[in-house]
Amino acid sequence: MSRDPGTVFIGRKPAMSYVLAVITSFSSGNAKEITLKARGQAITTAVDTAEIVRSRFLKDLKISKISIGTEELPPREGENRSRMVSTMEISMAKE
Amino acid sequence: MSRDPGTVFIGRKPAMSYVLAVITSFSSGNAKEITLKARGQAITTAVDTAEIVRSRFLKDLKISKISIGTEELPPREGENRSRMVSTMEISMAKE
Numbered sequence: 001m002s003r004d005p006g007t008v009f010i011g012r013k014p015a016m017s018y019v020l021a022v023i024t025s026f027s028s029g030n031a032k033e034i035t036l037k038a039r040g041q042a043i044t045t046a047v048d049t050a051e052i053v054r055s056r057f058l059k060d061l062k063i064s065k066i067s068i069g070t071e072e073l074p075p076r077e078g079e080n081r082s083r084m085v086s087t088m089e090i091s092m093a094k095e
Numbered sequence: 096m097s098r099d100p101g102t103v104f105i106g107r108k109p110a111m112s113y114v115l116a117v118i119t120s121f122s123s124g125n126a127k128e129i130t131l132k133a134r135g136q137a138i139t140t141a142v143d144t145a146e147i148v149r150s151r152f153l154k155d156l157k158i159s160k161i162s163i164g165t166e167e168l169p170p171r172e173g174e175n176r177s178r179m180v181s182t183m184e185i186s187m188a189k190e
Contacts, residue, residue: 040139041139043138043142044135044136044181047181048181050163051163051164051179055165063163066161066162068145068161084146090163
């Protein structure tokens with residue numbers, strides 16, 4: 001995963017934290033497109049974030065791309081099998 | 096939400112239950128396209144289901160469409176505000 005300013009990594013915080021991050025990125029910089037990246041249970045938060053941003057705050061945003069995938073994570077301590085986890089990316093752009 | 100045979104509603108069961116439903120639909124009928132529909136926390140399960148079907152079982156499937164949205168649910172008993180919940184639809188089709 002890259003660290004460019006057009007990317008917001010979704011974790012375990014409430015969706016509103018990420019909504020704020022997206023709004024800040026769009027309003028502070030030259031970002032024309034922001035991509036939300038999430039894994040596992042955070043996928044739901046990513047969808048919530050995109051929907052809240054679009055319906056309440058930046059109504060001219062369009063979802064430009066949605067993709068899903070699978071990532072292999074190293075095994076947890078005490079386990080010996082690597083884990084497969086689902087990933088999702090949602091890109092939003094100004095028209 | 097419609098009840099046509101090309102739709103699989105994702106709920107609280109483990110992803111493997113829905114994987115089986117998708118495989119059955121594709122192999123038993125004339126379905127060329129199956130759409131997974133999920134709300135809230137089940138969105139993660141929908142992504143897991145799509146990824147497991149595609150990587151382990153039906154490798155010729157392509158994700159034909161992914162969309163997200165918001166649905167308004169009636170308030171829970173004792174509350175007086177309706178709840179907004181995120182939704183997701185993933186369509187998978189044979190090539």
